[in-house]
Amino acid sequence: MAAFAFPPAHQAYLLQARQMQALSFSVHIPLVCFGIALPAIILYVEWCYLRTGDMLYRTLAQRWTRIMVALFAVGVITGTILSFEMGLLWPNFTATFGSVFGLGFAIEGFSFFIEAIFIGIYVYGWGRLSPRMHFASGIPIVVSGITGSFMVIAVNGWMNHPSGFRLVGGKTVDVHPVAALFGNSYFWHELLHMYLAGYMVTGFLLAGAYAVGRLRGRWGRYERTALAIPLTIAALAAIAQGPVGDWAARDVATTQPIKLAAIEGLGTTTKGADEHLLGWYVDGRVKYGIAIPDLLSLLAFHNPNATVQGLNTVPPDRRPPVNVVRVAFQTMVGIGTLLGLIAVIFLFVRWRHKRLPDSVWFYRALVFAGPLSVVALISGWVTTEVGRQPWIVYHVMLTNQAVTGASGIPVSYGALALVYLAVACGVAWVLRRLARVPIDPGQLSPSQAAG
């Protein structure tokens, strides 16, 4: 067993520590989506206003700005908690490898700076800066959203596919942080996959809110615009996610075969492996599922006769919890397929009939698309993070070697869960409040349709 910065510590509540990390992450990651996508969507709307002088776009951009600032504030604090937990929960991980991956977070910190500074300028600059200056002040928010997620994903890519160091007597030597983070081929698919997910989650949630309005009879030009813009973006991202997801799965197949075996519930190494839909993994194989012959080999290696490595190639204590990973993966793919279907219907109607869909069922589906996209997002992260288990740094450090020796994890976990529940209620309350602020009809001219 390799040595690390600190000797192994006893921790009776490793599972609770992992759950606390997962909770913090699940709360933060949907907010990241809004940080990635909402500034760009708002800037598009503001650009429409600058081009047309139509006050409707200005009103829309301003109202979405309020949502952005509320969600950014919550994202700031949930992100802070995540950075605290790097040391609170996994001190041996940070103490041993901070010199390798830390640079990514340091650069991310500067992206975060730029984001916070220009959100301050953009939000409070409405009506106080010239329209052009105001629009320009939004651009650094979009750019720093990209660089920030780039850095965080680079660290995650490194944890999944570590390189750029050697471990000698518990110390990292020959450390090349730049090569470790950015010379890593593994993270490009992760970055693109997450980036598209950000647009899907933001777009479907925003559009879903106006779909609720449509079902309740609020369907003026304002609501139609507010639905059409995010829905178009989400639909295009949902379609693009297909090839990117397939690429990600094939990269996993070659770099992390055991993760793939867990995703597919493949107990033993098989030539011409079957793909199973649904079902449950028991005793080394998937039961009650629908088997499609040779499809797994075909998808993973483009060859129906390819051999796919099974879970039996590693000892049981080096395997991730198969059903968690498998169910999460199937949930993500299932929801992604449904969202892709919604996207295709929307784009087909738009292209063929040059209008928004008419069917009430489309809008009913759209109401659920937003929350489902969040479920898919979290399922995707569960797939990659739980699928990496029991490793925190793949094939280098086990999660139980990284964990803190401090007591009281269940207490902090419970307290954090309560505080986050309160914050979630507060956010739901404030978003409802913001949505209920009446729109001044004078702000929706010209060519205002009945609303």
Place this chain on the structure above:
Amino acid sequence: MRLYDVPLVFALIGLGLYTVLAGADFGGGFWALTAGSGPAGERIRDYVHHSVAAVWEANHVWLIFVLTVVWTAYPVAFGSIASTLSVALIIAGFGIIVRGAAYALRSGTSSTAETRVVDTASGLSSVLAPFALGAAIGGIASRRVPVGNAAGNLVTSWLNPVGTLIGALAVATCAYLAAVYLAADAARREEHDLTRRFRARALGAGLAAGAIALGGVVVLHADAHPLYHGLVAGDGAPALILSVLAGICALGLVWAGRFEAAQYTAAVAVGAIIAGWALAQQPVFLPHLTIAQAAAPHDTLVAITVAVLAGAAIVFPSLALLFRLTLAGRLGHTDDAAATPAPVAAVLSASTPGLLVRVAAACLLISLAFLTAADARWAHVIGVSALLVFIVTGFLAATPAELAQTSASRENHAE
């Protein structure tokens, strides 16, 4: 100064900026908490909120900066500190959560009672967070954080005489800085009653902070003798003297109503005491761990130094812009003064939607071919590029803004 000291200097500068900037935001929360009821209290609370709302996020990021620099450049020290001081850090974290959430929630409040609830929660957390962070620093300064995974005592490492002292000093300093800034702000806006009230608060908090600091000398002598010695007789002595002089000077400037100068002098006092702590303690980082021993390998130190310098070159001008706009009142209380741009006919000329649709479809097919069928890296680059072109051309072709207008005629049908 050696290369292995450089990131620590960056982290200490970050800590100083966090104290004088974000600390003042915490202090504002303290004054909102103690503003009392009635219209006068409400005025103070609104004033505090408006002067802090645009800048608190940027100020808060200094904490993230300090954390990331320390865990990159001194990972073993960071792991030891974070695990032993976990209780103090969790308490600070909860304080930060509540206060940040309060900023988000305040925009939704519609009655004084609701605002009051939010401000009270924000105020309590604004006392809790600086106390816990100060106490954690007290734990490090009094050498109660040994190297190792939670190797120190989880409670007494920070809840001890020095930790309590620095925690209390942090709360008083935050309140003092906030009152000075708010008085300066109110004076600029010629809000004379608010200027008077913040001046009184600044004097009170400044005297309190001074008293705690004076009493602290006794506590340090008894509970953290190496630090006491380093500050009074060692390398930290000049910084301590500078801090005392600047502190007295700042109080005098507040008394004289020269708040702008007082702001900077008070910041010097805070910066000097942080520098004094560092000078008194070096070269020791943690017990039995010098800064040189704690430092990351050479390449990491170079990378983090370059990253921080490059980042600073971008961040400082941006911060200057933000503060210039807020201080000039352009992001504060002024009225809506936007010029309406000249209307342009349409968002996008609808000249080539057919072509765009075809380009988008072609790009999607190309990306499928190069991303799914091929495995080579160059093929993936083409596939990803085609996918991005698909999204952009698809969006341009779909012209959602115009779609919403053309769908107008169908709306009766839809209902």
